[in-house]
Amino acid sequence: MSTPRKHAIRPATLEAIVEAAIRLLNVNAGATMSEIAARAGVGRATLHRHFRTRNDLVRAIGLRCIEEMNAAVRGGQDAGKPAVDRLRSMFRAVIPMGDRYSFLSLESADDAGVRQGYRAQLQWVAALVEDLKIQGDIAADVPTPWAVAQIDQLVWTGWNGIAEGYLTPDEASELAVGTLLRGLHGEARPHA
Amino acid sequence: MSTPRKHAIRPATLEAIVEAAIRLLNVNAGATMSEIAARAGVGRATLHRHFRTRNDLVRAIGLRCIEEMNAAVRGGQDAGKPAVDRLRSMFRAVIPMGDRYSFLSLESADDAGVRQGYRAQLQWVAALVEDLKIQGDIAADVPTPWAVAQIDQLVWTGWNGIAEGYLTPDEASELAVGTLLRGLHGEARPHA
DNA sequence: TATATTTGATACACTAATGTCTCATTCCTG
């Protein structure tokens, strides 16, 4: 649908377009086809050749990011490990890529496919939260949507800390886990 | 600057425009002058009469929201009370109005005045965080920007919980305080 | 009620962005 019939695409061209689009759309959700083309070092006509409309492009990028995020999250997961470890490795995988995903919750949310993919992600997190509750890492009376939202936000906060230079990726992940489960008060360490 | 000379404005008209703009811009940062006018029940020409350009309007709305937020935050504050109480009353004041402020961190951030006002807010929160550290409510080794970001996010998460119907304003504030200081693990309650 | 002034509606010029098309050039592939 988004890929016209006649023209094939050169891998390098596609890669350049996708990367440029991800970078730009995350910074400026209203980025222009001209801007994206320029950033990709590609003619504007080439964009339209492979993504007929701007919406097609945004949708394709959104789906790609979801997929990427999916792979990152599920990649380092060992179902046998305790829920806390799974939480930690999820943070480790996703936080450093925060600048590629932040736009998922913004503009592209008006596309059905992307929205569905994003919801699937949130449900995956919700399942993790349930496991954390079973293990006693999260109190049973905490609303699951609250915990999910909190985790979602911590990813962004973590990436932001890295981007601003006051955290390393490892520190960010540790801080995220600690903040989620134990808060910012220092002394209570149920898992120490 | 943003208020042309010749025409005065009727209070009701101004109020309608401001409210419509706040509502729309928070939902869709790219809302159109026509959309805002329609929502305000006002002619598009009237918008341009009092806010020469769209940027003027967005800036005015941004500044107004900052001011509103300022008033809400500082209103219920008693400098004599402990830092935790000040944190709580801040949440109580700001969370229910989350849907009016969310756009401050988005589009209007490209205006110098709004950006400055927003930074001032964050610095106010930073000062509160320092107090919380002194009182031992937040561990001294937690980076202040991390705590500030966390508080900022909790406002949004709290409002979201209210909007989605699984929290009352009071529950949201309590949950925010608890999550910030003690995390989601149930048993460790340093302040209980 | 009479007057002044804001407002609404409409028309207009202008701009920026989208999407289509063509053609010369460049790049792969055989």
Place this chain on the structure above:
DNA sequence: CAGGAATGAGACATTAGTGTATCAAATATA
């Protein structure tokens, strides 16, 4: 190295939004 295909550059029509101007109607104020 030749043929075929993708690309870059540019022209073009179209659309949507902005900002200006005008004038009749509604509204406030005296």
